[in-house]
Amino acid sequence: MRLQIELYRFRLLSLIIILVLGAQLVASFGHANRFFPFMWYPMYATAHFDGERINIEHRIYAVTPNGDRQYIDPSRDLKIDFWRYERRFARPLRDRKLDRIRPILEMVVERYPTFTELQVEDYPLIITRNGPRKAQRQVIAAISRAEVEEALK
Structure with a gap:
């Protein structure tokens, strides 16, 4: 029983992480600064x-x-x-x-x-x-x- 609860919590936490990462991925497409903050740092300037x-x-x-x-x-x-x-x-x-x-x-x-x-x-x-x-x-x-x-x- 305890193993099932731990497995359920693990899957739920994994699902939440996947949803958050998926939302960030969707939000990054279609915008001018879609790869922010990586591309606008001065260290990446020419x-x-x-x-x-x-x-x-x-x-x-x-x-x-x-x-x-x-x-x-x-x-x-x-x-x-x-x-x-x-x-x-x-x-x-x-x-x-x-x-x-x-x-x-x-x-x-x-x-x-x-x-x-x-x-x-x-x-x-x-x-x-x-x-x-x-x-x-x-x-x-x-x-x-x-x-x-x-x-x-």
């Missing part, structure tokens, strides 16, 4: 060498008809944190994958109704033997209002 330019941040500006550039602040304008801003808005915008960022584009259009262009500007560092140093910023992508309107259709 090596960088002397003189190499590294983009550490992107800033997005809404350009008005008179040429003024208004910084789109992630926390104030979009209500998102830096990493969501960088990974889910700035990079897809830079790569012109506007279909992926429709909800955020709608917020930008609502906040800046008269913008004519969105500019993605990088904030790079240059790796040197004496440590990183700031490099000159540059506009790396410019998305017109027409492109944004087309993506929102």
